[in-house]
Amino acid sequence: MEKNPPRFLIVGPSWVGDMVLAQSLFKLLKQRHPDSRLDVLAPAWTHPLLARMPEVDEAVAAPFVHGRLDLGVRYRLGRHLRTRDYDRAIVLPNSLKSTIVPFVARARVRSGFIGEWRYGLLNDIRRLDKRKLPRTVDRFVALALSPDEELPDIPLPRLKPDTDKARATLSRLNHPLPATPVLGLCPGAEYGPAKRWPAENFAEVAKAGLAKGWEVWLFGSNKDKPETDAVQSLTQNRCFDLAGKTTLEEAIDLLSLTAAVVTNDSGLMHVAAALLRPVVALYGSSDPKHTPPMSSKATVLYLGLSCSPCFERECPLGHLNCLRQIGPERVAAALKG
Structure with missing residues (x-):
């Protein structure tokens, strides 16, 4: 047992996928400091995700309006957190406003990369070498290390599902426990259309799963309803549409019941990978070298065309060939593999 276990405050990201990747940082800190306290400051809607991470002692709500400084709110929260006497804060976002709470909370060491004029607010400021740290997960973990320390073996994100709650959710939705394997499909991607494999291709994969006697479940938020509706229409409403x-x-727990998941590069892709589901991940406008699914059970399909990755929300050339040219047969082959 450490003589004086450290107290950590992590300012977390706002995207589901990035928060899953941040678990590697949490796990490393707990490996090195088993008796430490680890609090994560993050939007309230991410807290169910943090609840599935045993390393997190408390999720602290970030009551800020997206895109606004909310200086008074941040100052009051920082004052409130002073009593926790944090030894170290690690700031994962690169914005100026993300550094205000740990500064006001008087965390003794405040680590982060050079971003929007953060000198002074951070006292352990790092220059990001993108060649040395190509992946998001590498960058998160590096902030826990000394500046000259090499990256260790990175612990992989592993969410802890609750199967009892999964059963309760199915009961609420009047759906029986599956008696056959479940194929999960995640046809949405909040970032934009350039990350979405065409719905007709998802429908072909769904039809193949249904022909084998599998159930097919469609995952997503309300924003993904147009995509899941399209898949349902093309499969004569034979899928179980969970979107919205x-x-x-609940989505985390239900994904844990799937036998395989086909997904765009999205937050749910990272969730499925962290649940150790066999995943087929489709990349088009984004880069699998930057944010890959962190699992040996994941297969990435990526064409690497000359125009990709463009990181745009919509295809700037109007054809979406980076995803359209990945046929359903390639996904079927990956699922068999």
């Missing part, structure tokens, strides 16, 4: 019907916590 579950909380994030």
